[in-house]
Amino acid sequence: MEPLKMHTGLVYPLNRSNVDTDQIIPKQFLKRISRQGFGQYLFYNWRFDEKDRPREDFSLNDPKYKGTSILVGGENFGCGSSREHAPWALEDYGFRIIIAPSFADIFYNNCTKNGILPVVLTEDEVQTLIDNAEKGDYHLTVDLENKAVTDNHSFKATFDLAEYSRQMLLNGWDEISVTLTYEDKITEFEKEHIVY
Amino acid sequence: MTTPKTIVEKIWDKNVVYEEEGKPAILYIDLHLVHEVTSPQAFEGLRLKDRTVRQPKRTFATMDHNVPTVHANVIKDEISKLQMDTLRKNCEEFSVPLAGMGHEHQGIVHVIGPELGLTQPGKTIVCGDSHTSTHGAFGALAFGIGTSEVEHVLATQTVWQQKPKTLNVQIDGTLGTGVTAKDLILALISKYGVNFGTGYVLEYTGEAVRNLSMEGRMTICNMSIEAGARAGLVSPDETTVNFIEGRLHAPKGKDFEQAKQMWLSLRSDEGAVYDKTVTLNASEVEPQVTWGTNPAQCIPINSQVPNPETAKTENDKNEIKHALYYMGLEPDVNITDVPIQHVFIGSCTNSRVEDLEQAASVIHGRKVNDSVTAIVVPGSQTVKRQAEEKGLDKLFIEAGFEWREPGCSMCLAMNGDAVPPNERCASTSNRNFEGRQGTDARTHLVSPEMAAAAAIAGHFVDVRSF
Numbered sequence: 326m327e328p329l330k331m332h333t334g335l336v337y338p339l340n341r342s343n344v345d346t347d348q349i350i351p352k353q354f355l356k357r358i359s360r361q362g363f364g365q366y367l368f369y370n371w372r373f374d375e376k377d378r379p380r381e382d383f384s385l386n387d388p389k390y391k392g393t394s395i396l397v398g399g400e401n402f403g404c405g406s407s408r409e410h411a412p413w414a415l416e417d418y419g420f421r422i423i424i425a426p427s428f429a430d431i432f433y434n435n436c437t438k439n440g441i442l443p444v445v446l447t448e449d450e451v452q453t454l455i456d457n458a459e460k461g462d463y464h465l466t467v468d469l470e471n472k473a474v475t476d477n478h479s480f481k482a483t484f485d486l487a488e489y490s491r492q493m494l495l496n497g498w499d500e501i502s503v504t505l506t507y508e509d510k511i512t513e514f515e516k517e518h519i520v521y
Numbered sequence: 522m523t524t525p526k527t528i529v530e531k532i533w534d535k536n537v538v539y540e541e542e543g544k545p546a547i548l549y550i551d552l553h554l555v556h557e558v559t560s561p562q563a564f565e566g567l568r569l570k571d572r573t574v575r576q577p578k579r580t581f582a583t584m585d586h587n588v589p590t591v592h593a594n595v596i597k598d599e600i601s602k603l604q605m606d607t608l609r610k611n612c613e614e615f616s617v618p619l620a621g622m623g624h625e626h627q628g629i630v631h632v633i634g635p636e637l638g639l640t641q642p643g644k645t646i647v648c649g650d651s652h653t654s655t656h657g658a659f660g661a662l663a664f665g666i667g668t669s670e671v672e673h674v675l676a677t678q679t680v681w682q683q684k685p686k687t688l689n690v691q692i693d694g695t696l697g698t699g700v701t702a703k704d705l706i707l708a709l710i711s712k713y714g715v716n717f718g719t720g721y722v723l724e725y726t727g728e729a730v731r732n733l734s735m736e737g738r739m740t741i742c743n744m745s746i747e748a749g750a751r752a753g754l755v756s757p758d759e760t761t762v763n764f765i766e767g768r769l770h771a772p773k774g775k776d777f778e779q780a781k782q783m784w785l786s787l788r789s790d791e792g793a794v795y796d797k798t799v800t801l802n803a804s805e806v807e808p809q810v811t812w813g814t815n816p817a818q819c820i821p822i823n824s825q826v827p828n829p830e831t832a833k834t835e836n837d838k839n840e841i842k843h844a845l846y847y848m849g850l851e852p853d854v855n856i857t858d859v860p861i862q863h864v865f866i867g868s869c870t871n872s873r874v875e876d877l878e879q880a881a882s883v884i885h886g887r888k889v890n891d892s893v894t895a896i897v898v899p900g901s902q903t904v905k906r907q908a909e910e911k912g913l914d915k916l917f918i919e920a921g922f923e924w925r926e927p928g929c930s931m932c933l934a935m936n937g938d939a940v941p942p943n944e945r946c947a948s949t950s951n952r953n954f955e956g957r958q959g960t961d962a963r964t965h966l967v968s969p970e971m972a973a974a975a976a977i978a979g980h981f982v983d984v985r986s987f
Contacts, residue, residue: 343815348956355586370955408558409559431746434666501672507538521776521780
């Protein structure tokens, strides 16, 4: 995956809690057998009506968010199904950073395996970002080296991320290659391990 | 005297391959379950890097999400067919055992693992599916993973994992007549919210959990993910051991006796410390119905749909409004006055023989309401055969239910079994998300008994007086 050290981009606010992965990528698009091309189906049932026309009342269709790459969402973002098609769709659409007060565990994990940085900020910080972004043309810089989020004005916040995930993202490592450097330990373990 | 441990700590200690300070551990996986939707990209990843499946014998595949439930040997959807053919080819190429279409053991991945005896106490179990938590009913540490991790487990038989925090869900009291494991888990999520379990493994303890059958325990563990927890489990006991004995992949003879000792020794010790505890009194739980678009938006059968004006915060108010709008419901109506058009009895939550028996038990010679289409989808070929031996298929068919072939079906409506836009379904599945059962479909989660009763009445009814 592509390394991610620092990212500056336009912010898209999605002011909803419990955005589930069924919304991020509906099931009718899970039949594909490749990893690519899911961006066109992102938030499909919110973005498009039953005749596949863009819904005017869904904010991502607003031209002011064209080219956005940072999504700011509500709590428990990415809950529900484990489908990795959700981060694939977000990434393919152009999102590299997701900011929320909390994430669902599997989704969070899936993001870090796909070069998307999930950032946990406080509810107040997230609300500030949503309010700013709703005005449009709002940019943030996310610095993974220093675990900091800043805008061009006075906003500055820091976030936590497990060091392991941070290194994976910073370096864009292939996790399997990393694990295979421990292969002798796995082989040794298997010799003694009992499974009925 | 050693420090008392929880079952989660015991399994963790048993399966950690390697750990160092400040990093997640490498956790060994004892059973990797695979299905057609979340695996093709993982196998393709192996091919691209010229890697193999490390332990094909600890891997088991089936087809469930995409399979048709009518005329199952004819797959009309070409894209679905490609996905299933891809799994078959991948399993052949990488020597992974497969119970595919036409196989006597084909079925929902979380139904067949336990019924084949693959699911056992103490095992670490993963699958590219969030309802892998189901297997925790046996005292296994079982959790859903994404496709990158599916590829990782195929290649290395391990995952990188932080030691999970533990949450004791203590459920005491006795379930009333007509109240089921499904009502327990819905009531629990309704009480504590859809993310109280995030970052934890739930351990269900207490008298009410001990008294549940394995099927009931699977139902509650299944929906742990709806509380935000990747895994939920129950310490093994005699009920667990008796369920496993004699199954196809269960240990036999002396091995079984040894395994049994090991399994029972995994139970959480008296005095073990949890990171958090929540409680529920089973005696107070009534049959539940969800009214909204997440599983916590749930009420007891004899109550009213909430009114956004009475919400405590502006956020709650907006959430209720949004959900009511999607669900096409007015505030303050009795949930028993809400008519339904569809009933789905099935899914990894509630499609086992006991679930089907409980649903059939409320029929009493009555017929499905003229305004309702009701389908029963057994969880596996084995469930279907056993149910037919008991004559349940005839009971359902005579009452006007459709008796289908096994699969995930209308739980996520990937195979074409969908609820039409703006129509309402009483469903025994696990998610009432927007669009889950079809675009603009309105899902109400209930127990099998409540679903069957609603099919007959044409609206929700209290199964206790039905």
